[in-house]
Amino acid sequence: MSKFKVVEVRPSGGKNIAEVFWEDGHVSRFHTIWLRCNCRCSVCCRTIVGQALVERSKLSCQLLVSEATIHDEGAKINFKLAPETNHVTVMTSDWLRSACYCDACISEMLDEREMKFHLPSESQLPVAEFEQLDTDKGMFELIGTVFDRGFVVVENVPREDGSVVKTGKRMAPLIGGVCGEKFDVVDVQSTEHAAYTSSGLPFHADQCIYEAPEGILLLHALRFDDVVEGGNSLLVDMFHVIDILRKQSPDDFRVLSRVPIAYATIDYNRRDPAHVIHRKPIILLDYDDKVVGYSWNPGTEQTLRVHEDDVEPFYRAYVKLQKLIDDPKNQFKFRLRSGDMLVLHNRRMAHSRDAYKTNGGHRRLQGTYVNIEDLRSKYVVLGRKLNRPVVAPKIGNCSSI
Ligand SMILES: [Zn+2]
Ligand SMILES: [Zn+2]
Incomplete structure (x- = not known):
């Protein structure tokens, strides 16, 4: 069971951004190049320390969302990113949410690590x-x-x-x-x-x-x-x-x-x-x-x-x-x-x-x-x-x- 569920994905900007709407009302925006570099599919996702499986130098700088489909009751999203034709970028919802880089999520990440002062x-x-x-x-x-x-x-x-x-x-x-x-x-x-x-x-x-x-x-x-x-x-x-x-x-x-x-x-x-x-x-x-x-x-x-x-x-x-x-x-x-x-x-x-x-x-x-x-x-x-x-x-x- 995934903790976070995706309810909708919309291409945004010039389709170089995927807007992800979550069941709890949160909205995330992910750039296509970021999604591609962090693909969770079995070919791209690192399984042991030290691997770098996505060859960034071979990726197009102009990836655009051509299709985004939600699977497993909101637990998984597949992206087709043009001009790629032979690869589907896969995201699991819990991982994607944990990596959200909206201002609120970045602040939360920093605040929970912050020092508390004692007089x-x-x-x-x-x-x-x-x-x-x-x-x-x-x-x-x-x-x-x-x-x-x-x-x-x-x-x-x-x-x-x-x-x-x-x-x-x-x-x-x-x-x-x-x-x-x-x-x-x-x-x-x-x-x-x-x-x-x-x-x-x-x-x-x-x-x-x-x-x-x-x-x-x-x-x-x-x-x-x-x-x-x-x-x-x-x-x-x-x-x-x-x-x-x-x-x-x-x-x-x-x-x-x-x-x-x-x-x-x-x-x-x-x-x-x-x-x-x-x-x-x-x-x-x-x-x-x-x-x-x-x-x-x-x-x-x-x-x-x-x-x-x-x-x-x-x-x-x-x-x-x-x-x-x-x-x-x-x-x-x-x-x-x-x-x-x-x-x-x-x-x-x-x-x-x-x-x-x-x-x-x-x-x-x-x-x-x-x-x-x-x-x-x-x-x-x-x-x-x-x-x-x-x-x-x-x-x-x-x-x-
Ligand atoms: Zn992949
Ligand atoms: Zn966020």
Whole structure:
């Protein structure tokens, strides 16, 4: 039984469009070239990944509907598209409806994947138990929280060196990069990186130096003694503050989505010399004008080199966004305890930490990165397995779906 039934098909335009009328009142318009390229017949329809069975270069650019017939009580439509004489383009109604590209259906597709924002003052700290990772249900709910809230604090993670790597691998494949498989965030009075000192850090996303910064950051507090003063974790939902900027200062929002700045780690003197650089706007928009990514890392930002007219607007807009990030109203603030592991959505949340004083105690965090697209895949697959189907959420990876 098909869910959607077609009641009528009418050629429209110069017959290069088929207007499809549905039983529930919806009306779709499909172009003939689109119908032909997506034909569901047994010759054209892909049956295994990697196939491309319709040879587009051999199709006429001027396909016209010469006949459209409805079959199986509205569950199937056959199109004859002139000048083709030896092929019938076949559509099943459920598939056709699921692929409708009218404005309403496109909006629905984007809206159901959109991020929901949570105000720090109105929401509790999202927490999970380490044992949750042992079951599909626990893992599914934990990942769901990471995508919904942007982070979760997992409690009682075994305080062993490398625990963060073992835990990360249970979630999704790890990503290396300039930091290696794991890194210790501890005060070694580093002269290479401020993270490895006891000073405060500005809000930032990790690894903006790459085209695709790591998606999920795991930070495990191997030791965080009570006597240590400061060292609190602070998070800001960048998609939320960018949304505020868009509403309050649309011109500044446009500037930051257009004018690029580079991020880099270029250091030939460090133990492991590196030269990694990437230039992009702070706000990334897609075809539908949706925000689909951001970069924010004052600590690896490079000198602005853009066209003269863009210099002052860039700094003006930058400061406005900076003020929203610095506004405590927009900040989640908490202190990790020994054994806590922060699972942070790095493509959504900027993070920072207070300066700290050890007072004779210790603060040692160990971190690693996990692939966010594989984690989302796991989330959707687990949802199906548990009979709790979910739509793959937007994850800030430069794509709205
Ligand atoms: Zn076909
Ligand atoms: Zn539609």
